[in-house]
Amino acid sequence: MDITVSANNPVPLYQQIVHQVRAKVLTGELKAGDPLPSIRQLASQLIASVITTKRAYSELEAEGLIVTRAGLGTFVADLDPETIVELKKEVVMEHLEEGVRVARQLEFVDEEINRLFRQALDGSEKRV
Amino acid sequence: MSENVLMLDGVCKSYRGFELRNVSFVLPRGYIMGLVGPNGAGKTTTIRLIMDLARPDSGRIAVLGQQMAANQIELKRRIGYVPENHEFYSDMTVNWTAQFVGRQYPTWNEARFRELLQRYDVDPRKKIGALSKGTKAKLAMALALAHHPELLILDEPTSGLDPVVRRELLSDLLEFVADGDRSVLFSTHITSDLERVADYITFIVNGRVAASDEREVMLERARASNPTASIEDLLWTYAKGGH
Amino acid sequence: MLGLVWKDFYINRSQLVFPAIVLCAIALLAAVGRSSPTTVDYAVPLLFTYSGLMVPFFALNSAMLEEKNRTLAFLRSLPMRADAIVASKFVAPLLVGVLWVGASALAAIIMQAGMGEHTVSIMSGMLLVCATLPIAAIELVVFFRFGASAARTALIVVVGTVYLVPLLAQGLVAKVKPIVVAMMDPEPVHAVLFAGGSLLLYFAGMLIAQAIFRRREM
Numbered sequence: 403m404d405i406t407v408s409a410n411n412p413v414p415l416y417q418q419i420v421h422q423v424r425a426k427v428l429t430g431e432l433k434a435g436d437p438l439p440s441i442r443q444l445a446s447q448l449i450a451s452v453i454t455t456k457r458a459y460s461e462l463e464a465e466g467l468i469v470t471r472a473g474l475g476t477f478v479a480d481l482d483p484e485t486i487v488e489l490k491k492e493v494v495m496e497h498l499e500e501g502v503r504v505a506r507q508l509e510f511v512d513e514e515i516n517r518l519f520r521q522a523l524d525g526s527e528k529r530v
Numbered sequence: 531m532s533e534n535v536l537m538l539d540g541v542c543k544s545y546r547g548f549e550l551r552n553v554s555f556v557l558p559r560g561y562i563m564g565l566v567g568p569n570g571a572g573k574t575t576t577i578r579l580i581m582d583l584a585r586p587d588s589g590r591i592a593v594l595g596q597q598m599a600a601n602q603i604e605l606k607r608r609i610g611y612v613p614e615n616h617e618f619y620s621d622m623t624v625n626w627t628a629q630f631v632g633r634q635y636p637t638w639n640e641a642r643f644r645e646l647l648q649r650y651d652v653d654p655r656k657k658i659g660a661l662s663k664g665t666k667a668k669l670a671m672a673l674a675l676a677h678h679p680e681l682l683i684l685d686e687p688t689s690g691l692d693p694v695v696r697r698e699l700l701s702d703l704l705e706f707v708a709d710g711d712r713s714v715l716f717s718t719h720i721t722s723d724l725e726r727v728a729d730y731i732t733f734i735v736n737g738r739v740a741a742s743d744e745r746e747v748m749l750e751r752a753r754a755s756n757p758t759a760s761i762e763d764l765l766w767t768y769a770k771g772g773h
Numbered sequence: 774m775l776g777l778v779w780k781d782f783y784i785n786r787s788q789l790v791f792p793a794i795v796l797c798a799i800a801l802l803a804a805v806g807r808s809s810p811t812t813v814d815y816a817v818p819l820l821f822t823y824s825g826l827m828v829p830f831f832a833l834n835s836a837m838l839e840e841k842n843r844t845l846a847f848l849r850s851l852p853m854r855a856d857a858i859v860a861s862k863f864v865a866p867l868l869v870g871v872l873w874v875g876a877s878a879l880a881a882i883i884m885q886a887g888m889g890e891h892t893v894s895i896m897s898g899m900l901l902v903c904a905t906l907p908i909a910a911i912e913l914v915v916f917f918r919f920g921a922s923a924a925r926t927a928l929i930v931v932v933g934t935v936y937l938v939p940l941l942a943q944g945l946v947a948k949v950k951p952i953v954v955a956m957m958d959p960e961p962v963h964a965v966l967f968a969g970g971s972l973l974l975y976f977a978g979m980l981i982a983q984a985i986f987r988r989r990e991m
């Protein structure tokens with residue numbers, strides 16, 4: 403599994419792992435049933451502590467993205483397409499909500515925020 | 531198998547000019563604990579007490595579930611110890627030293643030792659006195675790992691090593707605990723080593739334990755007030771007498 | 774413990790090389806000058822008086838090398854009994870003394886056929902080694918308590934006392950002289966008692982050193 407983490411990143415290590423694994427599952431890079439390295443194997447691979455990877459896997463399991471089968475290992479969960487769409491929506495919402503939070507912090511009102519959002523939408527279309 | 535490989539409870543030790551007071555912490559099996567503190571805080575003293583190179587004035591120490599004083603030989607066979615200044619016989623070669631040390635451990639694995647020497651780039655025919663500080667450190671590490679100990683105790687293992695070797699060493703530590711049965715205690719004042727690798731951290735400042743907990747838990751608590759808080763920041767806080 | 778004794782031998786091997794050369798040189802010279810009885814008469818006692826140096830100096834060199842390398846702490850961190858570390862420091866010099874007496878006796882035999890006149894020197898050589906045992910014991914106890922420099926000082930002080938006291942106390946000379954003469958040609962019973970007594974003192978010293986080292990913090 404191709405993941406990197408950086409201690410210099412303000413995002414906690416375990417969350418960096420969660421984000422990257424989640425992204426791979428949602429984009430289909432990791433398919434249902436694909437095996438994942440064990441907690442300790444991943445720790446060794448990333449040069450990160452065991453508790454960190456343990457926590458990352460706990461969260462991924464809580465989100466329903468991975469499953470651990472006793473004695474067999476950890477695998478990508480079997481997600482139906484609706485769940486995947488829901489999860490993708492959640493990821494996007496996370497980022498949008500962060501944008502809203504920052505905008506409000508900078509004292510923009512809702513209409514201005516909306517306008518800025520449209521601008522961003524159009525802007526990225528033009529760039530593409 | 532004991533659940534805690536290390537248990538210190540109310541350990542006190544006083545020397546002229548320095549005092550270790552009420553040191554208590556626990557290291558569960560299968561994890562890495564960093565012992566962090568400024569120079570002179572008491573890290574080496576704590577480790578020497580654990581290794582029975584000095585005796586506490588009061589308090590209890592349990593290593594691998596047993597008392598060091600009563601089972602010294604058996605326990606030391608299961609421990610890999612790398613002190614801060616590893617002193618070997620300077621006129622003897624690496625080979626001779628390895629032979630001498632290897633004979634003391636029934637679980638010594640010669641093949642593993644040779645493999646480690648090669649990986650660490652240590653010439654076995656050289657005399658100890660001719661080795662650089664970094665190479666001696668790597669040799670000491672190889673000697674400690676070669677007998678497959680259950681517990682690694684390292685005192686400032688990365689000081690004086692260049693960043694590449696440091697990363698290699700940290701990677702080796704994680705490989706070491708990969709099977710879940712082995713544990714590591716290492717003391718350091720280089721906090722960046724701990725940022726990723728330590729499961730647990732015990733902060734020792736001025737002879738006292740300022741805090742001892744899971745690294746993630748401590749960082750999360752600290753990041754509630756300072757989103758980019760690091761271990762170094764925490765150490766700074768404790769060293770200044772804060773909480 | 775035997776592994777430690779072997780280690781001490783190997784690390785201090787330079788201490789053994791020079792006496793070995795001296796031994797061979799004397800034996801060779803005497804064998805060559807076999808026809809001249811004075812050469813042989815001179816060589817054999819010379820060999821045996823050298824015996825007085827072997828044990829204390831080997832012990833001292835071993836202690837000094839250990840301290841220079843700062844390896845006592847290293848040994849203590851290995852899975853071995855502290856008592857074994859001390860024991861090896863006592864056993865190695867003793868073995869050196871025994872080996873030296875044995876080698877010297879062999880050299881004496883090689884040098885000349887008629888052993889009769891020289892059994893005296895072999896015996897007194899052995900007794901001389903025994904006499905140095907308590908001195909080495911004191912030196913080693915001091916080493917384990919105070920370190921190698923102190924041990925060296927202790928050796929100088931003890932040897933100096935042994936030489937100076939009879940000079941300063943004239944009355945003692947009269948008492949000491951018959952003892953020295955007896956050592957040259959001892960009754961077997963006396964020899965055995967003397968050897969036994971010295972060994973006892975030596976090992977008593979070892980027990981004291983072990984007690985000290987056990988309590989010492991590294």
